[in-house]
Amino acid sequence: MSQYDLGLKGERLAEAYLIEKGYAIKERRLRTRGGEVDLIASRQGILYFIEVKYRPDGRLGSGLISISPRKKQSLLSAAGEYLAKTPSPWRLAYLEITRAGIRFHEDVLHEN
Numbered sequence: 697m698s699q700y701d702l703g704l705k706g707e708r709l710a711e712a713y714l715i716e717k718g719y720a721i722k723e724r725r726l727r728t729r730g731g732e733v734d735l736i737a738s739r740q741g742i743l744y745f746i747e748v749k750y751r752p753d754g755r756l757g758s759g760l761i762s763i764s765p766r767k768k769q770s771l772l773s774a775a776g777e778y779l780a781k782t783p784s785p786w787r788l789a790y791l792e793i794t795r796a797g798i799r800f801h802e803d804v805l806h807e808n
Contacts, residue, residue: 707725710791720739728778733771745788747791748792749792788804
């Protein structure tokens with residue numbers, strides 16, 4: 697399975713998880729001049745710009761490290777372009793899927 701296909705599989709699993717938890721999927725693989733966001737979901741009036749990491753052989757927590765300052769800036773730039781057209785309260789989020797399960801970080805900007 698290619699990295700691209702692996703990424704798509706992870707995003708489909710992430711979507712199913714989010715829908716089960718009451719989120720509505722608004723966009724998939726949003727590409728802007730500033731960057732790309734894997735998923736945009738909403739719940740209770742808040743938009744979530746979600747980076748998905750699918751690491752079937754990894755351990756929970758290992759993927760969050762992969763959100764470098766550069767990647768975070770790319771996500772923020774893409775979110776800014778989206779929000780310019782659709783203003784809303786928002787959060788930058790991260791969802792990781794590993795052999796141990798799924799972890800959803802709803803607010804990456806304010807986590808320690």
